Amino acid sequence: MLLIYNIGINLYFCAIYVASFFNKKAKLWLTGRNNIAYKKFEKSTWFHFASLGEFEQGRSLLEHVRKHQPETKIVVTFFSPSGYEIRKNTPLADAVYYLPLDTAANARAFIEVINPSVAVFTKYEYWYHYFNQLHKKQVPLYVISGIFRSGQVFFKWYGGLHRRMLGFVTYFFVQDTASKELLQAVGVSNVEVSGDTRFDRVWANAQHPTELPLIDQFKNDHKLFIAGSTWPEDEALVAALVKDYADWKFIFAPHEIGEEKIAKLIDLLPLNSVIRYSRIADNQLSLNNYQTLIIDNIGMLSSLYQYADVAFIGGGFGVGIHNTLEAAAFGLPVIFGPKYDKFKEAKDLISIKGGYCINDEPELKATVAYITEDIQRYNTVCQVVRDYVKENTGATKTIADHIHL
Template sequence: MWKLLYNIGLLFATPVIVGVLLAKPRCRPGFFQRMGRQRRSSDGGGTLQPLIWVHAVSLGEVVAAAPLVKALHERHPEFRYIVTTVTETGREAVEQRLGGIAEHRYAPLDFPWAVAGVVRRLRPMLYVFVETEIWPNLLWTLRDQDVPSVLVNGRLSSRSFRRQDLPVIRSFYRSVLQTLTLCLMQSQRDGDRLVALGADSARVHVTGNIKFDQPLPSVRSDELFRRSVGIDEHEQLILAGSTHPGEEELLVSAYRRIVKTHPSAVLMLAPRHIERADRVEATLREAEFVVQRRSRIREKQSGPRVIILDTRGELSRAYREAVVAFVGGTLVPVGGHNLLEPAVWGTPVLFGPHTDHCAEVATLLSEAGGGRRVAGVEDLVATLEEWLGQPEIRYRVGQSARQAVLDNQGALTRSLELIETCLRPDHSYSDSCAATGPGPLMAKT
């Protein structure tokens, strides 16, 4: 019944969905792939090769999934790997991080004809998806084709969980979640919530957050980063990463006050969506700040200024060069982004009150003394004053952040061991994976 009702709703929504895709320039690439026109998967010799399909909706999920895909490839080079994304930033991340290992394609929309065609052409041996990006028709189709589906690094935010309060909605979720073969969750809270929504508890495992297992980027290229953006050794870089509208204004308000006592401080803003760089620059110039764009720096400047990081693939390396990092999506009600990116470098971490998407990591860093939650501009200014003015405290906080990351690694290995149970030659949909242990209808919020 739920499958029928869901697809009736999709039918009525189809003109709107297609219209939005065509209206937004950033959604147009890969339009035919999104509509299910995926080419058949085969190796260079034209013979079918066993395929593992990994879905990672956007940049953050690709970053999390990349070490997993690399590890699977090392253990099972007999498989071909395809990674699907929804966004352009996701595509770029796949090509940068998994070139030569996995092929990128855009994920099909959840129309029954689209997902059925893609599954028929790809014929995957296994479907792995990251962080609770649940598409009902896709999961129903995979189940019908006896293809195991594994949720990796699963999480369920408080906002998403509260949306499912009505019994009728939970009944719908149950019909979808029970298609999942394994659910590998970041925390006990996430696991409990998924079971409460209808997932089979025997298939739910708390494996931890695989983002703790991210490898460090190459240091050789990082040594040139400060020089390439014109930051002198005596200048203190404050980096605000993955920022959102409304957040940049609060950050520069705090920076305006900070430079009065710390004139060597330089603020770098890295908007979560780079296409907003023009708007951010215009706002800063209206506020009479000296502004530089990372992509357009030609001459070195000195003194207080704001640098906009408008290039892709440099945020993690930039965190290494910062004396203090602020992670965005937390001063405004977005839910937060990857707090571990600066922590792994030993960079002290600041974040706002809205951390629903990274609640466990925020709590962990706070309790370990490696990060601090700030309520607003006043708290932000006070903490920056403290850490910029007392390098010994700042160093101690940074080391605590790095140690917290090291102490919590291992989720990648635990996830791999469970995923491999689904690659046994004698596997069928209902036996080996489910017996050993852990999915979305909820797209990431």
């Protein structure tokens, strides 16, 4: 099985190499791993994140270590360019790198250089050679905010190698009881239901959000609908609301902000009703003349939600929805597409009637009407959603206390 795994890793590298000739992300993935001069550490704490979402998920623990152990050297690695390119200069780390490809030689060399005394992996990402090397060197390895499903390879008859990886982990901190039971069923007992560290992160952000005066000026006491982390399928649906809710303001924060993507979004919206955030400073007209604002930068979304009345979270018509909790922390009803089955928080929000799954334009319009037309019901939903987030905080402290970070 290890031979097949190694062949798969090398085939993946070849696929990325070919894709790099025409795909920007693939090129960044490849070039970001070439000719890197890694800094030598006498000792470090290593945090690995698959991408930006996992970074935000584990950020509260990262901040805890930086605050309570300021002398600790922190190394952060990312697998994906969408994490590395945005957080490569984070002050929370002493070094930020792309994770080298998971080969035995790379694992030995990288771990030798950063010399971790502890390693923390967030939610996803199980790399055999890195886990094996940490185990050989007796470096404690923790998986935080882990979540497991019965369909994963760990629980299949052919998943022996992946179950061996689980044995290299010192302790699992998982989001729910179902994950704990799945691990116990394959002989993993070093597991605790601690919850999801994202709740701590989004709740802290909601208590002290960054003020955005231009957004407040744009809203100007109107109701505001925010569509966050959207893809074209999401945008086509939400754009249909704009004409129906002429007295509302709308903000789109697309997941991808390339010029071609922004141009296609603008084409969906009523002529002369939309302005891009980057061009507000150059615009001499009052923001009151615009109904729709497009955020064409990365990093504002978590603070935008403080001004919203309803939120639509993108990704539900693709591989899966994006972060619903950033909006929920502000007590917002959240709407999303059907691909949410891998996200516990989305299921929870639906169960408490604070989250709403829609499949098409008529369902979206009916849902928005249902949420907003009864003010008492709307206020109740907002309170239920806010309470749900607050009640699920505390995972960061549980983990930090257990592993003495």
